[in-house]
Amino acid sequence: MSDKNQRRLRSGISGLDEITMGGFLPGCSYLVRGGPGSGKTTLCAHFALAGQEAQEPVLWIALSEAPHQVKANALAQGLDLDHVTFLDLTPGPEVFRDKKGYEVFPPEEVETGPLAERIVHAMETVRPTRVIVDSVSQLQFLISNVHQFYQQVLSLLRFLSSGGATVLLTSEASPRAPDEEVQFLVDGVIELNVDGMDWRLQVKKWRGSAFRAGFHSFALTGCGVRVFPRLEPQLVARDTALDVLSSGIPALDELLMGGINRGTVTLIAGPSGTGKTTLGLQFMKEAASRGERSVVFHFEENQRTLINRGERVNIPIARMIAQKTLRLERIEPLALSADQFAQLVREEVEERGTTMVMLDSVAGYRLSVRGGDVASSLHALTQYLTNSGVTTLICAEVEKITGDFQITEVGISYLADNVIFLRYFESQGQLRKAIGVLKKRLSDFEKSVRELEITPYGLKVGAPLKDFRGLLTGTPELAPNTPPPNS
Numbered sequence: 001m002s003d004k005n006q007r008r009l010r011s012g013i014s015g016l017d018e019i020t021m022g023g024f025l026p027g028c029s030y031l032v033r034g035g036p037g038s039g040k041t042t043l044c045a046h047f048a049l050a051g052q053e054a055q056e057p058v059l060w061i062a063l064s065e066a067p068h069q070v071k072a073n074a075l076a077q078g079l080d081l082d083h084v085t086f087l088d089l090t091p092g093p094e095v096f097r098d099k100k101g102y103e104v105f106p107p108e109e110v111e112t113g114p115l116a117e118r119i120v121h122a123m124e125t126v127r128p129t130r131v132i133v134d135s136v137s138q139l140q141f142l143i144s145n146v147h148q149f150y151q152q153v154l155s156l157l158r159f160l161s162s163g164g165a166t167v168l169l170t171s172e173a174s175p176r177a178p179d180e181e182v183q184f185l186v187d188g189v190i191e192l193n194v195d196g197m198d199w200r201l202q203v204k205k206w207r208g209s210a211f212r213a214g215f216h217s218f219a220l221t222g223c224g225v226r227v228f229p230r231l232e233p234q235l236v237a238r239d240t241a242l243d244v245l246s247s248g249i250p251a252l253d254e255l256l257m258g259g260i261n262r263g264t265v266t267l268i269a270g271p272s273g274t275g276k277t278t279l280g281l282q283f284m285k286e287a288a289s290r291g292e293r294s295v296v297f298h299f300e301e302n303q304r305t306l307i308n309r310g311e312r313v314n315i316p317i318a319r320m321i322a323q324k325t326l327r328l329e330r331i332e333p334l335a336l337s338a339d340q341f342a343q344l345v346r347e348e349v350e351e352r353g354t355t356m357v358m359l360d361s362v363a364g365y366r367l368s369v370r371g372g373d374v375a376s377s378l379h380a381l382t383q384y385l386t387n388s389g390v391t392t393l394i395c396a397e398v399e400k401i402t403g404d405f406q407i408t409e410v411g412i413s414y415l416a417d418n419v420i421f422l423r424y425f426e427s428q429g430q431l432r433k434a435i436g437v438l439k440k441r442l443s444d445f446e447k448s449v450r451e452l453e454i455t456p457y458g459l460k461v462g463a464p465l466k467d468f469r470g471l472l473t474g475t476p477e478l479a480p481n482t483p484p485p486n487s
Contacts, residue, residue: 006209009130009166012050013043015227015343016190019203019212024188026129027164028207029157031136031182033173034192038199039220040170041065043190044132045074046224047168048084056129059122059165060086063138070134077224087122089115090138119156123163131160135170136182150181157185192218197334197370201227217339228339231346233383240389242442247279248286251461255437255446260418262355263389264442265382267413269396270422274433275454276395277306279420280358281315282459283393287356288325294356295327295348297341299364303328314458327354331368338377341369345381349388357385361395362412375412382415417441422452425468435461 008023017023024030024047032040044060051058060081062070067086074081123131133156140149160167169186171179183189187207193200193215200215217228244258253259260266260283268276277298284294298306306328310317320326329344336344348354359365359378366374378394385392396412413419419439424431435452437445448464 009056010050010054011043012046012048012053013225013227015216015218015229016043016201016225018229019201019216019227020188020206021210021212024166024168025208026166027161028187029161029167029169029185030188030190031169031171031179031186032190032192033171033179033183035173035194038192038194039218039225040192041070041134042074042077042079042220042225043192044134044168044170045070045077045079045081047130048081048132049079051130052083057126058084058130058132059126059128060084060132060134061119061122062086062088062090062134064090064135066090074224077220077222079224085122085126085128087118089118119159123160123165127163128165131165131167133160133167133169135172137170137172137174137179140171140179146181150185153182154185198337217337219340228337228343230339231342231377231380231384233380233387236384236387238387238389245283245391246286247283248289249282249459249461251450251463252435252459255435255448255450255461256418256420256440257443257445260391260440261442262391263386264417265386265392265394265415266418266420267394267396267416268420268422269398269413271398271424274422274424275452275459276397276422277301277360278309278313278315278454278459279422279435280360280393280395281310281317283391284326284356284358285315285320287391288320288323291325292355293325293327293353294358295329295354296358296360297329297331297344298360299331299333299368300361303330312456313454314456331364333368334370335368337370341365342377342381342384345385349385349390354390356391356393358393359395361397363397375415378412379415413439423449427468434465 006022007026009026010023011017011020032043034040048058048060060067060070067088070086071081136153139152157167169182171182173179173191183205189204191202191204193202199218201218202215203211203213212229212232214230216230219226240263242261242263244260245262246253246259247256268279270276281296284296287294296306307317317326317328321328327348331341345357348357362374362378365378369377382392394416416439418441419437421436421438423434425434426432433452434449436449448466450464451462453460453462
């Protein structure tokens with residue numbers, strides 16, 4: 001039977017179900033391991049609620065944290081566990097006061113242990129489809145004999161799964177209480193790693209099913225655990241017509257031999273103030289006229305500034321937002337991991353039908369998105385967008401105003417199907433702007449450089465600057481036998 005045809009139990013966390021190819025396999029046992037505060041119990045709460053929503057009986061065996069604490073903490077994240085059946089096996093004050101022993105499954109027969117009898121009774125009463133044991137580390141702290149601990153966990157798992165229940169165990173995964181033996185016993189292992197601001201989830205084992213290996217980002221939010229699968233562009237394949245998309249500026253379309261192709265990546269490179277963002281918004285204005293939706297992920301300017309700047313050059317951003325043909329999404333510094341940001345992009349494409357995405361800018365992306373190599377994460381993101389038929393615009397700032405010509409300062413020009421460069425140049429004591437095309441993968445393009453003006457009526461692209469040479473250095477010279485231009 002293929003993975004796709006196997007019945008699955010949803011985890012209640014869509015990103016985790018994506019990583020595990022659909023969720024948990026019925027009747028199997030799984031270990032969620034991680035340090036204190038990494039979200040193990042919260043993940044279990046999602047699992048319990050998913051069962052409740054599917055009208056499946058759920059039993060929560062509490063070994064370390066009392067049920068009222070579990071419920072209160074879950075409710076603070078919007079997860080209501082009131083209808084989940086809890087079996088409280090946490091050690092009460094009498095254990096300390098009377099120096100009583102504390103065992104779940106003693107070495108003798110299961111039926112002879114008083115706590116075991118309570119588990120048996122709960123299983124027979126509830127007949128659960130899902131069982132949560134939180135946490136198995138409590139047993140290890142109380143049982144010094146490794147072999148006895150192994151036997152108790154094994155007998156517990158066999159008993160719980162004998163009735164067809166899917167079991168979720170948690171462990172602290174600390175050096176003082178290693179859980180390697182438990183990892184061998186279970187059918188799957190989910191590991192939660194927290195290192196400062198870097199929160200990563202890894203599925204290390206998933207018997208009977210394929211899964212997406214490697215690290216994926218996750219976060220604890222006001223709504224519980226969110227998992228952000230690592231972007232894998234090869235999983236997306238959509239046939240897209242490579243239509244030529246006009247910029248709405250005839251002279252610029254002449255430079256591009258008609259425009260840019262749908263589903264391609266266009267790099268707009270140039271120093272600060274040359275009009276990179278405005279040029280990108282011009283393509284989005286034209287997309288809006290076709291009834292298409294675009295989104296700008298901006299990392300530096302606030303939304304009001306961006307709207308005002310567009311309005312001043314005849315790009316009606318406020319109207320486009322009102323008509324839902326444009327969205328501006330501000331990303332705060334260090335707010336997201338690369339996987340989290342990729343999830344935002346995926347939601348725009350897969351849920352809202354966005355056909356054009358702009359990143360403004362590469363420098364802002366580098367400062368705002370945590371973890372990983374910028375070039376690698378942008379490579380995965382642009383490949384995903386291309387495979388999804390989405391047109392991508394990336395603004396890349398070049399620090400040098402004049403001097404040696406440079407496309408970008410982070411080595412990502414290879415990602416682009418099209419490269420449009422903007423450049424300052426000096427003429428007659430004035431600082432002016434030039435625009436040209438350096439690369440267009442799917443067709444030829446005009447090799448000339450033209451003057452660019454940003455006016456209240458929009459972008460104006462002039463005739464080719466045939467009378468100059470050395471424009472890309474920023475300090476051009478008049479070609480021989482050329483009269484000085486009128487300033």
